[in-house]
Amino acid sequence: MDLENEKIGPAYNAPDSYFKESESRLLQRLGIDINSPEAAAPKIESTKPVEVLIKVDTSGIQKRARKQDPQTSKSVGVDKEVDAFGKVEIAPLTFTTNENPEWVNFSAISEETIGSSDSLNITKVTYGDLLNPVDETTEIKTEDSEILETELAVSEIPVPEIIASESVIAEPAELLPTEMECELIEVESAVIEVQSEGIESIETIELTVPVIEEGLLEEKIELPDSIIIHEVPDSVGLDELESYIAPINTPKSPVIEEIFQQDEPQIVNLEAPATAFAPIAGRQKESATPGWLGVAASLAAIVAAYFIWNAIQPPKAEEAMATELQQEEPTAIESPLDEPASPKDTIPDGLQLVEPLITGDMPKYKEPNVYTIIDAKEMPPRTKRALQDLEDNGLATFDMEDEMFEELDFESL
Amino acid sequence: MSVDIANAKNMSETQRLQNLSEDDLSIELVTSGATASLFVEIVRRYQQQIYYHCRNLLLSHDDADDAAQNTFIKVWQNANQFKGDSRLRTWVYRIATNESINLIRKRKPTIDFDEAQPEMADMITEDLYLSGDDISLKLQKALCYLPFKQKLVFTLRYFEDLTYEEIALLTSTSEGALKASYHHAVKKLEIYLSVLR
Numbered sequence: 001m002d003l004e005n006e007k008i009g010p011a012y013n014a015p016d017s018y019f020k021e022s023e024s025r026l027l028q029r030l031g032i033d034i035n036s037p038e039a040a041a042p043k044i045e046s047t048k049p050v051e052v053l054i055k056v057d058t059s060g061i062q063k064r065a066r067k068q069d070p071q072t073s074k075s076v077g078v079d080k081e082v083d084a085f086g087k088v089e090i091a092p093l094t095f096t097t098n099e100n101p102e103w104v105n106f107s108a109i110s111e112e113t114i115g116s117s118d119s120l121n122i123t124k125v126t127y128g129d130l131l132n133p134v135d136e137t138t139e140i141k142t143e144d145s146e147i148l149e150t151e152l153a154v155s156e157i158p159v160p161e162i163i164a165s166e167s168v169i170a171e172p173a174e175l176l177p178t179e180m181e182c183e184l185i186e187v188e189s190a191v192i193e194v195q196s197e198g199i200e201s202i203e204t205i206e207l208t209v210p211v212i213e214e215g216l217l218e219e220k221i222e223l224p225d226s227i228i229i230h231e232v233p234d235s236v237g238l239d240e241l242e243s244y245i246a247p248i249n250t251p252k253s254p255v256i257e258e259i260f261q262q263d264e265p266q267i268v269n270l271e272a273p274a275t276a277f278a279p280i281a282g283r284q285k286e287s288a289t290p291g292w293l294g295v296a297a298s299l300a301a302i303v304a305a306y307f308i309w310n311a312i313q314p315p316k317a318e319e320a321m322a323t324e325l326q327q328e329e330p331t332a333i334e335s336p337l338d339e340p341a342s343p344k345d346t347i348p349d350g351l352q353l354v355e356p357l358i359t360g361d362m363p364k365y366k367e368p369n370v371y372t373i374i375d376a377k378e379m380p381p382r383t384k385r386a387l388q389d390l391e392d393n394g395l396a397t398f399d400m401e402d403e404m405f406e407e408l409d410f411e412s413l
Numbered sequence: 414m415s416v417d418i419a420n421a422k423n424m425s426e427t428q429r430l431q432n433l434s435e436d437d438l439s440i441e442l443v444t445s446g447a448t449a450s451l452f453v454e455i456v457r458r459y460q461q462q463i464y465y466h467c468r469n470l471l472l473s474h475d476d477a478d479d480a481a482q483n484t485f486i487k488v489w490q491n492a493n494q495f496k497g498d499s500r501l502r503t504w505v506y507r508i509a510t511n512e513s514i515n516l517i518r519k520r521k522p523t524i525d526f527d528e529a530q531p532e533m534a535d536m537i538t539e540d541l542y543l544s545g546d547d548i549s550l551k552l553q554k555a556l557c558y559l560p561f562k563q564k565l566v567f568t569l570r571y572f573e574d575l576t577y578e579e580i581a582l583l584t585s586t587s588e589g590a591l592k593a594s595y596h597h598a599v600k601k602l603e604i605y606l607s608v609l610r
Binding site: 002003004008009010011012013014015018019022023025026027029030032033034035036041042 | 423427445446447448449450452453456457460461464465468469474478481482485486489537541542543544546548549550552553571572599602603606
């Protein structure tokens with residue numbers, strides 16, 4: 001086929017209605033009305049570049065960047081001035097009522113816009129305002145503090161300061177005008193003995209004495225009359241700690257332990273021993289049996305098996321002879337007549353005589369067992385007798401130069 | 414009354430643009446800028462050619478329709494950038510070719526334009542607006558066995574009757590390379606058509 005000379009038309013033939021519909025669809029998408037008076041007017045650019053930009057002062061604003069060390073290839077976070085990267089210019093924003101205020105960039109609103117009468121009442125909340133919330137909370141705090149101060153002034157309670165994790169021997173102080181007494185607090189030695197009376201009045205203290213930790217006060221309600229907390233060495237684990245504390249403070253031991261963990265976690269070694277997270281196989285203790293004993297036992301088992309195996313095996317010579325006799329006897333009896341008839345059928349009648357040659361099933365030629373013995377004269381009589389027995393039974397023929405069978409010469413005939 | 418005057422003015426403007434040759438239309442676009450009536454004239458003049466060009470490359474009616482629509486939208490949006498250095502038809506064809514390539518890449522991002530796409534031959538017999546001519550369909554199927562550039566050159570030269578100069582401008586290729594490419598495409602298509610018969 002010659003494409004150059006035989007012109008083949010296009011395979012597609014769309015109707016004119018499709019093109020008219022496509023044209024109207026296109027004009028509708030573009031918003032063009034061909035019948036409007038503006039149809040002949042030049043097109044107005046729909047998107048004009050913004051000419052007026054508001055420059056934002058970025059001095060002092062730092063940008064988090066990463067700097068890579070060429071030698072160690074490690075990157076380190078550094079703060080860089082935004083001005084080092086160039087001026088940031090943000091286009092003027094147009095706010096509409098249905099716009100999501102979360103997306104409004106308030107930092108781009110100029111002060112004039114905020115203050116003008118024809119704009120919305122926009123309140124700028126800076127990041128600093130977010131960090132320092134409105135004064136309402138401050139006022140609440142001040143009210144509380146005033147109340148506290150008033151109550152303290154009324155009750156005239158000296159406030160003891162208990163500094164945790166430091167060696168402080170606090171002086172006995174009266175927390176309340178009631179009978180409560182705090183006789184001895186020794187944190188350093190981890191032995192705290194508290195004798196308190198009128199504990200029910202502690203709840204009223206909680207508001208007036210904010211310095212004392214709340215958890216400690218709550219636990220004080222449940223404290224027995226005498227509590228002894230013992231220092232536990234770092235090497236003691238949690239399990240051992242529990243068994244260690246249990247006989248001392250039987251009813252309240254979990255509470256004491258909790259207080260101990262909360263207040264002085266540095267005393268208790270909470271870290272489990274390194275072997276706790278090791279695999280189970282790794283946690284197994286070494287066996288008392290030395291390793292070489294197992295190797296020796298396995299070797300001994302192998303040697304024993306070898307000897308047992310040899311012991312139960314029949315002698316090799318007898319077995320070989322037996323198998324040889326078993327193989328020879330059937331071959332001596334074999335004859336071509338016993339062969340299956342199938343190969344004969346394939347041989348023509350004229351070639352039946354040479355059939356064994358064709359089939360290759362000639363009977364085996366059995367060589368006589370003739371052995372030449374040169375030094376028969378020197379053989380002991382016992383050996384000669386044995387050889388004679390073998391010859392008599394047809395098992396072998398011995399060609400011996402023993403002058404037993406003298407050669408016949410012609411002259412003697 | 415004013416509406417009638419405006420309609421009459423638009424009618425006369427439309428008739429005037431219809432009578433313009435392609436070169437005059439290009440000059441009109443460069444000098445007077447893009448107007449709605451001028452754009453409509455461009456659409457009416459090249460719509461069918463662009464659709465068939467996209468259809469030959471994309472084979473699917475829907476894809477060709479999308480590509481043709483996007484082509485004329487870009488013509489309208491970038492009409493003021495037309496400098497008149499090339500013919501208006503060449504400029505529109507180039508936009509349509511780019512749109513078709515973009516659509517092919519969108520449909521099949523891993524496509525290799527140096528390789529033939531014979532699997533696209535199955536799309537030919539199951540789509541709208543087929544002419545029903547057997548030999549034309551076989552030629553379209555045979556085109557699927559060509560690499561994209563040979564297919565593009567053959568389509569523009571054989572079906573659209575563009576000159577080598579226009580195709581060279583359109584594809585940014587030399588005319589010699591285009592002639593060689595077209596020759597190879599014709600020889601391959603003749604072999605494919607003899608096999609397909």
